Amino acid sequence: MPNAEKKNRAELMDFDTALELFEPVLGFEVHVELNTKTKMFCGCANEFGSGANTNTCPTCLGLPGGLPQVNKKALESSIRLGLALGCEIAEHSRFARKNYFYPDTAKNFQTSQYDDPIAHDGSITIELESGRLVTVEIERAHMEDDAGKLTHMGGATGRIQGADYSLVDYNRGGVPLVEIVTQMIEGAEHDAPEIGKTYVAAIREIAKALGVSNARMEEGNVRCDANVSLRPRGSNVLGTRTETKNVNSLRSVERAVRYEIQRQAAVLAGGGTITQETRHWHEDTGITSAGRPKSDADDYRYFPEPDLLPMAPSREWVEELRLTLPEPPAARRKRLQAAWGFANLEFQDVVNSDLLDAVEATVAAGASAQAARKWWTGEIARLANVAGVAADSLVTPEQLAALIQLVEAGTLTDRLARQVLEGVIAGEGTPAEVVESRGLAVVSDDGALIAAIDAALLGQPDVLAKIRDGKVQAAGAVIGAVMKAMRGQADAARVRELVLERAQAIE
């Protein structure tokens, strides 16, 4: 372990003991990156994965003379997100400059919102695994632009520490963000880590349901800063909080909150004090390390952005947007589980695999819910996993529904259906077309089956004798031979029936 990390490795108190001595108080700042076509303040493409610095212009590069223009779609998405979080939408909102120097911030100020955020005073209720309902109050949701991306070069680990120099790509600079800030969350108790995880999951799910963000945490579309402080039991004085930055997976949110509670408890119990500071979460080692202490140096000198004008979204527009809100994800889940009659585990499997939309659409296209679930979380998920892609990118719900219908009509066996699925994925056409072109339909012509059965029985006289003697299990060998002769395209149950029938009938 490098020395720096050894130094960072803090004493931890056992979680339960920590909770006996202290009450955790939480707060979250979640950044949601909007999926608009263009950036927040210029017409450059908002695109992940383009060549470095290809999506830049005088405005987002902060060149002298560049000026911002507000993306109306970004405002619309922010308002819809605010509404979905139960927020009031401000009648008067404006941008402000947050002044600080950092090489990834092209203008050396962030265009954000200060005293007039677009949305404020909302709340969402989340459900923990225990069934406990927790209402998280939202203080505000405000718009701002993202910074560019730094790559640290040289040094041992590619981290900022020990780097020789850094490289800047401003493609992400100016991408629209909505920052959602909670009120203090008290009374979390032992559930604190789970509340963190479930809250961030809920925000992600809402943003995705609204279609305002790609909401992929692994691509940084949703990023969480977690604030944690501890209050000694019996005290009503809030403790000093730390802000753990950029916790970028649901599991990490849970781990980081737990870690900070255990770390702070150990410091406080040892007679130490908590420094108000930003901390960095290390996914690999599962610890947080001290960043910059908060001080006067954080004098951001906010003032109203003079290059942009105030926004006054009309009440009519806000109400129009309210009508476009989808069903809240939690309510939708309840409704779908009941309609489909899934057991909890079955339903969780669908949700955790991110296949709720896919199953719903497949059912809507005419498949049974159980069959849709079985295919999506089974064979398709397996193939997707092998290919390293998302399951819902392999086939459409309509294609799968058609396939399921062929199985239910007896045209295909499950085994044949898997072959048809391969054909569909390979782009050979609809399931019906693949059945046709590959000649995969179940042979349901008894004449052809009888001919094959008779040939098989006569070819194995000893087996025929055993069946005639009532040793029905001997039929297996004949069934196998028939299925082979039919190249699998027969319904095994029907073959079995006919074998028993022909064993008595043939001469």
Next chain:
Amino acid sequence: MSEITAEQVAHLAYLARIDLSPLEITNLTHDLGQIVDSIAKVSEVATADTPATSHPMPLTNVFREDIVVPSLTVEQALSGAPDRAGDKFRVPAILDEE
């Protein structure tokens, strides 16, 4: 007489990322004191019921449609860079070496 100190000026210079020399700090402490004395009178007339004006023209709701326009080429974007590596801007290390 204004209360501006050299320490304050040094702190402002840090916030503004200007590595002022000690002589400059002395001079600016003096200048700033004089200037602030002369301009502090704005608070005489700025009563609580006077609204602030941040823009000379009272416009609202000026927006751009979400339509992509061509960006600069990478060469244009990097044309003024004091230092670059490939298609990225190169900057000195962000943290001090330990």
Next chain:
Amino acid sequence: MPYLTKLSAAALSDLLVRKEVSAVEATRSHLDHITAVDADLHAFLHVAADAALETAAQVDARRAAGETLNPLAGVPIAIKDVLATRDMPTTAGSKILEGWVPPYDATVVARLRAAGLVLLGKTNMDEFAMGSSTEHSAYGVTRNPWDRDRIPGGSGGGSAAAVASFQAPLALGSDTGGSIRQPAAVTGSVGVKPTYGGVSRYGAIALASSLDQVGPVSRTVYDAALLHDVIGGHDPLDSTSLTESWPSMAVAAREGLKDGALKGLRVGIIKELSGDGFQAGVTQRFNETLALLVAAGAEITEISAPNFEYAVAAYYLILPAEASSNLARFDSVRFGIRVNPHSGSLTSEHVMSATREAGFGPEVKRRIILGTYALSAGYYDAYYGSAQKVRTLIQRDFAAAFSQVDVLMSPSAPTTAFKFGEKLADPMAMYINDVTTIPANLAGVPGMSIPMGLAPEDGLPVGLQIMAPAKADARLYTVGAAIEQLLEERWGHTMLSQAPALTPTEMFASEEGAV
């Protein structure tokens, strides 16, 4: 053809349209004159001779092919170095941008090119437009063509001197607190600050975003109007750009030449912009001009604008605050120079700080520190917040005034051109010099400066400032053209024809040798 440089843009345009003179000839005349006089005056930071001649040749070819072009096509123009030009260095008079060629054109520059004007080069200015004398340029001072020992005004001293010394008939300036009008006044030229939002700021290196406005510099009101018509109008890249369709300023200026144009005009004289602190000769010429206006049928009313007293104070809070933020981008990462610290580690922060220390001049540092202070936690309400309230009060003063009168008038500057170094040691003395021009920027209303004579005590030009309500820029051109005509009839000549003859550089050098 040296006489071509003496022509107004309109007169030159007539010759070009009639093909009596080619754009190449006109351009070459101006380039020759620049070569002759500018080594001494130093109005230009960059002269783009080859590109100018090429543009001129293209205009000639298009005219020859029978294309109908903008009347100003082929007319040379000088560009203040605050405007981004993709083929010329753009430094804003600062060391920190030395040699920087932007990858794009400011909207106004693009409009000039589209109209076929010939861009001669970039003009000198106070660094980042901070100053009233062009003494704060990192590239040396510009001399006043009327007196080489005096300032040409600022920040746009280069544009004003270029026009006043016949190196260009037209120039672009930018006016944050008087940087077009005050140089016009002290060089005997014409300068207009349009209504805020009337001309795009996209590509103009920002000093104070809520105060900056780009505008025309010329020798006649009509020329300024022709240029205003080319550069004005809505630009979606500047969110503060006004969307209205504007009347032709050139048509408005021609209205002013008609008989009786000033009859019944209600003129307000601002009590607070007179008296103590105004040079006697300035006050005298102002009063004479008013008498002339009365004789022409105008009505003069004295108006009080009580909050103008606080304008300079509010301005020197708002401007540095916005500037401190606007100038943060000069960080040695994406453009501009990079300077390593003399000592200490080579971190990004230290390199930024060393670059800004070496790249910014004393006045820029002074204002950045002042602005950083004004925005700091604990001071915001008392300073920046209060200044914005003063802004409201000044707007109300203007509204009250314009409910009684059509235009407001004052001297453009309290004094004629002062000598180099006279106010450098005392920043406040320099700041107070802007007292006449600042209120229009705070309120966003348009203002114009035209020459109104020479001060008897020093023989230097005195400017008349005319202000109109927001969006009534056309009124300025009508009134300005009328007064210009009235004054020139009385004088029997134009103001600039009285400027001392400039000695070509070579001769000047030999003369110096002789002495």
